[in-house]
Amino acid sequence: MRRIGRWLLAVLIGGWLPVLLITWWWNASADSTDPFFPPLHAIWEQFQYNWIWQFWGIHVMPTLQNLIVGFLIAVVIAIPLGVVVGSSRTTATYVEPVVDFIRSIPPVALVPIFILLLGLDSSMRIASITFAASFPILLNTIEGVRATNVVLLDTAMVFRLTRNQILWRVRLPNAMPTVFAGLQVGFQIAFIVAIASEILGSGFGLGAFTLIATDSFMILDAWTGVMLLGILGYVLNLVFDVVERISLRWYFGQRKLV
Amino acid sequence: MTTAAISIRDVRMDYPTPDGVKHVLGGISYDVTEGHYVSIVGPSGVGKTTLLRLLTGLAQPTAGEIIVAGKRLSGAPEGLAVVLQDYTRSLMPWLTVERNIALPLRNEKISKANVRQRVKESLTEVGLEGSERAYPWQLSGGMQQRVSIARALAVRPRILVMDEPFASVDAQTRFDLEDLVLKVRADFGITTLMVTHDIDEATYLSDDVVVLYGKPATVSDIVSIDLAFPRSQVETRNDHRFAQMRTRIYEKVRGLS
Structure with missing residues (x-):
């Protein structure tokens, strides 16, 4: 009961400003005749028509599919690689300068290169997403695995845990909070690249939809696209937070006490 | 005849530093009797923790050897357990x-x-x-x-190694933990090596107190604590021989005698 109360309070505290802003927007734009700033109620009507569920299959599913597939491939590549690099100083000295250089290139700028290499189908989009999302995950995994504190490792060694046990039962769990931070940043970048990769050379997907709508003066549609992007980004981030809080309960519990 | 659970034989430890080689341990020899509680004391930075890392097999000595259960130590030996100071990190x-x-x-x-x-x-x-x-x-x-x-x-260790085990807790808890260690000792008779900077604690808990002193460090004194068991925080610490022993150790740690 008290937990529900506290949750309700948090929603109220966090929610009043958005509610205020939306109300203001709704009223201020109600009589708007400006074609670029249509009334919010018109956008909302169009939003319902477009996304529940008229264009969901054509425009939302491809974007989400690319995003999730690309992100998962990045996870599968970057975490093991990060563990290898993070566990060995020598490997790190060789690999890190290269990684630092490549990650400094804005990922969106690489989309044209991927188009040249892979053409315009979804493999190009997935490759761009994977590429962009890999770096934060890789760097954080390296950092997390490397930063295992010496006392913990000493203890594990004196108690004669094997190398494998130290990796799986000490280094990896210890790295998880850092890895998770990397996953979250990687996912945000993946989302950006997923949309950006559709702006170039695609007829499907949320990015393509919004761009085409803008180019064809379908301003209402463009607004609904932007709105859905915002909502999707927010919800996906929320899902991430929840997964993180559940799987790293020990970490958040410990931090709350310190 | 008593047997040595751990035999430290002329152990030397050097570290390379930018200013040349630093000699930390300069020929330490000591036999830990099976079932004894031995404390290693000495001034800060004398190399107590270095010796402890050698004893747990986490580091290898530059020269000399450590024999545990008849075998020369290389890596963490079987039947050895540790308690480290920093419980939040161990x-x-x-x-x-x-x-x-x-x-x-x-x-x-x-x-x-x-x-x-x-x-x-x-x-x-x-x-x-x-x-x-x-x-x-x-x-x-x-x-x-x-x-x-x-x-x-x-x-179920045969040897227990502790590094400043009670350094990060408050005084009251410290007394409780000291008595806990005495109880464990009475129950299991595990050979115990403890590094500490607290001379009273070393005197209160140990059969032998080994004082390390000098650069490089050598064993400057071995004080036998022949106070009766079971010990008590009040009576043992009020024993005039307790005072004598802690004074002797104190002077050795300070390099006064």
Whole structure:
């Protein structure tokens, strides 16, 4: 009961400003005749028509599919690689300068290169997403695995845990909070690249939809696209937070006490 | 004849530093009698922790050797357990108390039920029965150090090595933990080596106190603490011989005699 109360309070505290802003927007734009700033109620009507569920299959599913597939491939590549690099100083000295250089290139700028290499189908989009999302995950995994504190490792060694046990039962769990931070940043970048990769050379997907709508003066549609992007980004981030809080309960519990 | 559980033979340890080689340990020799409680004291930076790392097999001496159970030490020996000063960093925060204690038992071929039994016994020994499902960070510092001790006991060690085990807890908890260690000792007779900077504590707990002194460090004194067991915080510490021994150790640690 008290937990529900506290949750309700948090929603109220966090929610009043958005509610205020939306109300203001709704009223201020109600009589708007400006074609670029249509009334919010018109956008909302169009939003319902477009996304529940008229264009969901054509425009939302491809974007989400690319995003999730690309992100998962990045996870599968970057975490093991990060563990290898993070566990060995020598490997790190060789690999890190290269990684630092490549990650400094804005990922969106690489989309044209991927188009040249892979053409315009979804493999190009997935490759761009994977590429962009890999770096934060890789760097954080390296950092997390490397930063295992010496006392913990000493203890594990004196108690004669094997190398494998130290990796799986000490280094990896210890790295998880850092890895998770990397996953979250990687996912945000993946989302950006997923949309950006559709702006170039695609007829499907949320990015393509919004761009085409803008180019064809379908301003209402463009607004609904932007709105859905915002909502999707927010919800996906929320899902991430929840997964993180559940799987790293020990970490958040410990931090709350310190 | 008593046998040596650990035999330290002319152990030297050098570290390379930018200003040349630093000689930390300059020929340490000492035999730890089976079942004895031995404290290693000395001024800060004398190399106590270095010696402890050698004893646990975490580092190899530059020269000399350490013999445990008739074998020359290379890597962590079987039957040795540690309790370190920094309990917040030596217990795994992502594991419950039970899983922390069970972790070193993974490589022993014992059934799950047996593991659970051992965890339970160890927790009871340290006075934390029923704390299996707590996380270490939910416990007080003293309780966390008890968990460390329980984890060490669960492997049924022949040798227990402790590095400043009571340095990070408050005075009251410290006395409690000291008496806990005495009780464990009376119950199991584990050969124990403790590094400490606290001379009173060393005197109170030990059979022998080894004083390290000098650069490089050598054994400057070995003080036999022939105070009767069981010891008590009040009576033992008020014994005039306690005062004499702690004075002698103090002077050696300070390089006064």
